[in-house]
Amino acid sequence: MGLYVLLQPEEDADAGVVERAQGHPSLVISSGDARMTVQIAGREGGAEMAIRFARQLEEAAGVFAERCEALTKLAPLDFDALAATLGTTPDEVAAAVERENDKPPAVVDSVAFAETGTSAEDPR
DSSP states (O other), X not given: OOOOOOOOOOTTOEEEEEEEEXXXXXXXXXXXXXXXXXXXXXXXXXXXXXXXXXXXXXXXXXXXXXXXXXXXXXXXXXXXXXXXXXOSSHHHHHHHHHHHHTSOOOOOOHHHHHHTTOXXXXXX
């Protein structure tokens, strides 16, 4: 059985590492009355899995922060306008995404795109 957790940080949101018993670190994420703790699994390979997960979490959190920052540089997000544009039900959102996917793909000049520094490889 899976567990889906949605956390929308409140003013008191916090993340940190505690080590109540030596050699047993915990990553603690809290916001309001909610708290989530990540620990090393007590089995073979548990430490390696925790390390891999923590590195992925670190990278994803950085990408998330950059995206949130970019979205709010010009103005605060207007969730009412977004809901009106995208719809408020999953079916309406799915229909909007499908309409967007039915559009023909944009043509990109790969040389010009690479020259902007947004591509890892130089096509020349």
